Amino acid sequence: DIQMTQSPSSLSASVGDRVTITCQASQDISNYLNWYQQKPGKAPKLLIYDASNLETGVPSRFSGSGSGTDFTFTISSLQPEDIATYYCQQYDNLPRYTFGQGTKLEIK
Amino acid sequence: QVQLQESGPGLVKPSGTLSLTCAVSGGSISSSNWWSWVRQPPGKGLEWIGEIYHSGSTNYNPSLKSRVTISVDKSKNQFSLKLSSVTAADTAVYYCARGSSVVVRAGWFDPWGQGTLVTVSS
Numbered sequence: 415d416i417q418m419t420q421s422p423s424s425l426s427a428s429v430g431d432r433v434t435i436t437c438q439a440s441q442d443i444s445n446y447l448n449w450y451q452q453k454p455g456k457a458p459k460l461l462i463y464d465a466s467n468l469e470t471g472v473p474s475r476f477s478g479s480g481s482g483t484d485f486t487f488t489i490s491s492l493q494p495e496d497i498a499t500y501y502c503q504q505y506d507n508l509p510r511y512t513f514g515q516g517t518k519l520e521i522k
Numbered sequence: 523q524v525q526l527q528e529s530g531p532g533l534v535k536p537s538g539t540l541s542l543t544c545a546v547s548g549g550s551i552s553s554s555n556w557w558s559w560v561r562q563p564p565g566k567g568l569e570w571i572g573e574i575y576h577s578g579s580t581n582y583n584p585s586l587k588s589r590v591t592i593s594v595d596k597s598k599n600q601f602s603l604k605l606s607s608v609t610a611a612d613t614a615v616y617y618c619a620r621g622s623s624v625v626v627r628a629g630w631f632d633p634w635g636q637g638t639l640v641t642v643s644s
Contacts, residue, residue, distance in 0.1 A: 415584075446627075448629070448630040450631075457617055457619075457636055457637050458568065458617075458631070458634055459634070460630055460632040460633075463628070463630045469632070501568055503568075503631075505622070505629025508622065508629055509556075509573060509581035509622070510570075510583075511558075511631075512570070513567055513570070514567070515567045516568075
């Protein structure tokens, strides 16, 4: 199975900061990598698909990049409403889907 | 737009069978998408359980395959999950979600239901 390793597991940043989360796959997954935001008590929400495509309606301060085994998720200017846990998810070897362990983002 | 809503018992006894249903509204379950179940133990990450296509074809997570059955009811525009021989480790929030497309390679989950907590306890 393909393993997804996210880092860091938790992160504290100030409003306005640039925030970066990384996700590493245990093998080449091309660009078959998605990012979700999960706020407390809520279902995950798709933000980025296929590594770098912004889902409709998602603010442009969110972005994604990478291919192969190394991926990056960035918030260009952290807002208070961005407090959440963020997950990466791969789908290279359909029909197997695996998620990263999550990165909990807090306001400093 | 498509909305999903999970329903089912919130408490299941150990060794029993967990049964949940996901009602799809605002769209047809016979669209060109797979329909998935994902779970999240309290305070932990997300785990894909399995998926079904409206034809009845299914795919399951190998780690749960021996205990999982997913079925579809096109007349009611819903799909269901059964997980047998449950233990406390199966306590989780269970989500249903629209998944992969069969038209293009698109393996993400969107939208999701609100989730339902199922506790396994005597």
